[in-house]
Structures are given as structure tokens and as C-alpha cells.
Amino acid sequence: MSENQKEPQYKLRWNEDLRNKVMNSAKANNRSINQEIIVRLEESFQEDIEKYEDALKNAKLEFLLKELALRMGVFKITVSSTEDEYIQRQKEIEEMKRKELLVDDKKAP
Template sequence: MSENQKEPQYKLRWSEELRDKVVESAKSHSRSINAEICKRLEESFEQDQNSFDQGYEAALNHAALAIAKVLSKKNVEWPEIQKTALFMLEEAKNIKKAP
């Protein structure tokens, strides 16, 4: 028994259509069906993280704009508004990186 065969195996219930798509994709990428499924699962997790990161960045930008609007209504000078917004963005990015 090979090393790979010792890993857990799972039965998969899927439609014939989906199986055919996976088989075709595996062939076109010169991979086994198992490797194709694993690759696609890994990519889906990466996409989830990328989507989260993009949403987080968009939220930060909206928050910075909101702060800039509030400060401008209080007659704060543009350089100070810019400095405050950039500081807020950097601090928020640091919070995200914290363990």
C-alpha cells in the first residue's frame, strides 16, 4: 500500500455532470481527478480569503472617507484630514495583522 493510500478516503456523492466536468478539467491540467478536486478546493479557500481582504479594504476606505467628511465639516484643514485618514487606515491594517 502506498503512502497516499494510507490517508483518509471519502466517498463522494456527486452528479454525473459534475464528475464529467472534473474529469475534463483534470485531463486538461494533466492531473488526476483527486489532484484536480484538491486543487480546486484549495483555490476556493484562497478566494474566500481574497474576498474577505477586498471587503476589509473597501470598508476601511469607506471609513476613511466618512472621517474625512466629518473633519471637513468641522473646518479641519485638508493636510490634517489626510494625515488623520491615513493614520486610521494604517492602524486598522495593523489590527488586522495582529494575532
């Protein structure tokens, strides 16, 4: 390695089509081909980290929802993404509450 070259080099074998894509992208972003490759690689690792973090947040949220449902006496919870299903779940919960109130009223002296 020469004095001017501080970073290690890596010989890359790639097809002409991919090289042209990288060259065009580098020109569009005002970067060298080397800079373009480095930026794209770094972004791909960041995307992997973000996907992992999102999956972890979703898993924690699902766990907390299930724990909350168990503590409330609801033994099955379904997390839905549609508004109709959400509204139906709310109606079911209200019906359960209403039935519990009726049972409590019957127990009252």
C-alpha cells in the same frame, strides 16, 4: 488504513455530469481527478479569503473617507463611481471654498 495510504479517504457521491466535468478538467490540466478536486477546493477557499479582504479594505476606506469629511467640516460624503459625479462633487467643494473666502473677506478690516 494501509501503510501505503497516509491520507484519509472520503467516498464522494456525485452525478455523472459533474464527474465528467471534473475528469475533462483534470485531463486538460494534466492532473489526476483527485488532484483536480483538491486544487479546485483550495482555490475556492482562497477566493473566499480574497473577497473578505476586499470587503474589509473597502470598509476601512469608507470609514477613513467619512472621518476625513467630518474633520474637514463636510458632514455628508458620497463615494461615487462615475466620473461625472466626481466632477460635480469637486465643483461643490470649490463653491464651498469660494463662499468661505467671500465670508472671510467681508470680515477683514
